[in-house]
Amino acid sequence: MLARFITTLTTTALFSCMATAIGLPGLAVAEDSGPELVRGEQLYALCTQCHGADGSGNQAALAPAIAGLPAWYVKAQLEKFRAGIRGLHQGDRGGLRMYPMSQWLRTEEDREAVAAYVASMKPTDTAETVAHSGDVARGQGYYAVCSACHGMDAGGNPQMGAPPLVDLNDWYLISSIEKYKSGIRGNGPGDTLGPAMIGMVATLPDDDAIRDVVAYIKSLKKK
Amino acid sequence: MILNSVLPEASTYAADIDRLFDVITLLVGVPFLIASFLFFSFIFRFKKREGTPAKYITGTEHQYMKWIHRAHVPILLFDVIIVVMAVNVWYDVKQDLPEANSTVRVIAQQWAWTFVHPGPDNVLDTADDIVTINELHVAKDTLYHYKLEALDVLHDFSVPAFRLKQDAIPGRVITGWFEPTLAGEFGIQCAEICGIGHGLMPARLIVEDRAQHAAWIAENSPLSVAAGVEDESASERTRLAAR
Ligand SMILES: [Cu+2]
Numbered sequence: 009m010l011a012r013f014i015t016t017l018t019t020t021a022l023f024s025c026m027a028t029a030i031g032l033p034g035l036a037v038a039e040d041s042g043p044e045l046v047r048g049e050q051l052y053a054l055c056t057q058c059h060g061a062d063g064s065g066n067q068a069a070l071a072p073a074i075a076g077l078p079a080w081y082v083k084a085q086l087e088k089f090r091a092g093i094r095g096l097h098q099g100d101r102g103g104l105r106m107y108p109m110s111q112w113l114r115t116e117e118d119r120e121a122v123a124a125y126v127a128s129m130k131p132t133d134t135a136e137t138v139a140h141s142g143d144v145a146r147g148q149g150y151y152a153v154c155s156a157c158h159g160m161d162a163g164g165n166p167q168m169g170a171p172p173l174v175d176l177n178d179w180y181l182i183s184s185i186e187k188y189k190s191g192i193r194g195n196g197p198g199d200t201l202g203p204a205m206i207g208m209v210a211t212l213p214d215d216d217a218i219r220d221v222v223a224y225i226k227s228l229k230k231k
Numbered sequence: 232m233i234l235n236s237v238l239p240e241a242s243t244y245a246a247d248i249d250r251l252f253d254v255i256t257l258l259v260g261v262p263f264l265i266a267s268f269l270f271f272s273f274i275f276r277f278k279k280r281e282g283t284p285a286k287y288i289t290g291t292e293h294q295y296m297k298w299i300h301r302a303h304v305p306i307l308l309f310d311v312i313i314v315v316m317a318v319n320v321w322y323d324v325k326q327d328l329p330e331a332n333s334t335v336r337v338i339a340q341q342w343a344w345t346f347v348h349p350g351p352d353n354v355l356d357t358a359d360d361i362v363t364i365n366e367l368h369v370a371k372d373t374l375y376h377y378k379l380e381a382l383d384v385l386h387d388f389s390v391p392a393f394r395l396k397q398d399a400i401p402g403r404v405i406t407g408w409f410e411p412t413l414a415g416e417f418g419i420q421c422a423e424i425c426g427i428g429h430g431l432m433p434a435r436l437i438v439e440d441r442a443q444h445a446a447w448i449a450e451n452s453p454l455s456v457a458a459g460v461e462d463e464s465a466s467e468r469t470r471l472a473a474r
Contacts, residue, residue, distance in 0.1 A: 057427055096343070096364055101382075104343040104364075108431030 047118070048125025054112055055122070058105070064132035065177055070102035072180035076131030078164060081171040082123035086110050090119075093196035100192045102183070131175040136226065138178045142216065147224025153211050154221070157204075162228050169201045174229045181222045185209050234394075241413040241438065242393035247320045249394070254316060258309040324395075328408055331376040335367065339379070339386035339399045342428030344419065350452040359452045365434040370444035371414050379405040387423035390436060396422055411438040 055074075059065055063075025074082065088094035089110035095103025113119045154162075157170035164172030173181065187193035188209040194202025212218050233256055234240075234249045279285075288295065334355050336347035346367040350359025355378075361368075369375055379388050381399035389396045393409050419434040439447060449455060 098338075098345045098362055098364060101340065105341050105428060108342045108428040111431055 044121045044124050045128060048121035048123070048128075051113065051118055051122040052125050054109070058109075062132055063126060063129045064134070065180070067137060067177065067179055070105060070183075073132055073134050073175060073177050074126050075129035076175055077126055077171060078166065079120070079123040079127040080166055081164070081169075082126045083119050084169070086113055086119045086123065088196070088199070091196075091198070093199045094193060094202075096196065097192045099190065100187065103187075103193070134175060134177045134226075134229075136178055138182065138219065138222070141178065141226075142219030142221070142223035144220070144223045144227045146217075147220035147222070147227075150212055150217055150221040151224050153208060157208075162225050173225050176225075178222050178226055181225060182218055185212065185218050185222075238391055239413055239415070239417075240392070240394070241411055241415070241417060242390075242395065243410040243412055244320070244324050245392070245394040245412075247323065251313075251316050251320050255313055258313065262305065262309075325407065328376070328406065329374055331408060332373045333370075334376040334378065335369070336378045336380070337367070337388055337399075338382060339388065339421065339425075339432075340382035341384065341426050342421075342432040344388075344421075344432065344434040346434075348448065350454065351448055359454045361448065361451045361453070365432075366437065367419065367434060368437045368439065368444060368447055369411050370441045371411050371438050373441065373444075374408060374410045376406055376408050379407065384425050385423045386421050386425050386432075389420050389422035390417065391420070392417035392436070398423060414438050414440055 058069040058071035059074050060071075063073060065071050065073035085094065087110075089103070089107050090113070092107065095105075095107035095110075097103060113122060151162075154173075157165055157168040158173050159165050159170075162173040164170055176184075184193065188202075188205045189212075191206065194204075194206045196202065212221060232249070232253045234252055235246075240246050240249060290296070333349060333353055335349070336355060338345040338347070344365055344367070346363050347355060348361040348363070348368060349355045350357065350361055352359055377388070377397075379397055379399045380403075381401045383401060385401070386399040387396060388399055390409070392413075393411070395407075395409055397405060397407050399405065415438055417436040417438070419436050421429055421432045423429075425432075
């Protein structure tokens with residue numbers, strides 16, 4: 009009887025000590041990343057089915073890599089999807105999948121939180137998936153136009169609203185450029201930045217040119 | 232009686248389906264209540280009592296069996312009534328294809344509905360077709376055929392106000408019909424689990440009277456839109472995909 013009482017007492021004491029020891033650094037981490045990131049991580053669970061736990065995307069689900077995209081761009085796109093400015097087009101298979109997902113994020117705080125979390129993820133190594141890629145040298149020529157907004161290093165330019173392109177998947181770069189070309193993307197009601205992109209992709213005359221510029225964009229990553 | 236108290240009947244066959252629903256509810260519900268009443272009253276009536284020993288009976292004697300045999304008669308009779316009525320309604324809704332005044336194409340995909348309305352020429356797959364997402368416009372008292380397609384996985388075109396439900400199967404074009412009888416705005420939903428966005432693919436059905444519908448068609452046809460007669464009031468959510 010007494011023995012059991014003492015065992016219980018020591019176990020309880022031991023557990024309280026361990027809890028304190030584990031609890032303190034845990035708290036420190038949460039404070040470090042801020043409540044927004046904690047909320048963002050919770051919300052991101054909704055996105056993992058398609059974009060992956062590490063944000064590396066999944067081509068079979070048509071979902072691009074998004075890890076490390078800047079928060080302002082992620083938030084802007086979530087709002088475009090939500091309003092049906094992006095994605096709500098009969099020819100946009102990927103967009104029609106993302107459109108309902110954006111309806112999950114009901115408040116501005118939630119959209120900001122998940123965007124902050126996506127931005128905090130490390131960009132993944134987006135492997136080459138396109139069977140025969142384009143010509144980097146010719147692509148560099150085409151990219152001269154793009155660099156005005158997307159930057160020489162394709163690192164993006166928030167002033168222009170232009171996202172970084174280096175960490176995007178090659179297949180997604182191709183499909184996005186094709187969507188701009190056919191007016192499936194960038195043409196939604198009230199889209200202010202999209203129409204500019206439609207004008208820009210007109211400088212890529214054919215499929216080869218698209219592959220070339222994508223090959224060049226991907227080559228910037230390796231350096 | 233039961234369904235239409237919560238959901239309006241907006242198609243010609245909605246009332247037939249509701250009647251069938253009522254008949255089945257009555258034929259099954261009333262005997263269920265009687266049987267439940269007997270079951271529980273016997274449990275209380277013949278509960279354990281001091282001085283009354285329990286008796287074991289096999290229940291095979293005629294005296295006991297007749298209560299089961301007698302119940303079989305209404306069960307078979309009700310079955311026949313339900314089957315005859317159901318086959319009649321089923322034939323009318325699903326197997327018969329009355330001549331159409333107009334045809335719409337309905338395309339399901341993860342996770343949206345695309346509707347292709349014939350334009351002013353009332354012929355599908357011509358340049359004046361009106362393509363909308365998540366919004367179907369039809370005219371009242373007009374018989375429609377729908378051509379239902381799925382682009383990726385199984386979906387189900389479900390219009391509760393019409394009492395219409397039809398699976399959409401990739402690779403097949405399924406033809407069916409409906410005739411709206413009530414103007415108004417109703418819901419369309421997907422009734423077949425089709426992935427993570429299944430619950431997020433609702434669409435709206437807008438039934439207008441013929442004149443209003445003709446005006447909508449005239450305003451939204453890509454040909455007239457190109458000529459500059461754009462519809463300012465077009466809902467923001469639904470964008471005319473065939474710009
Ligand atoms: Cu569905």
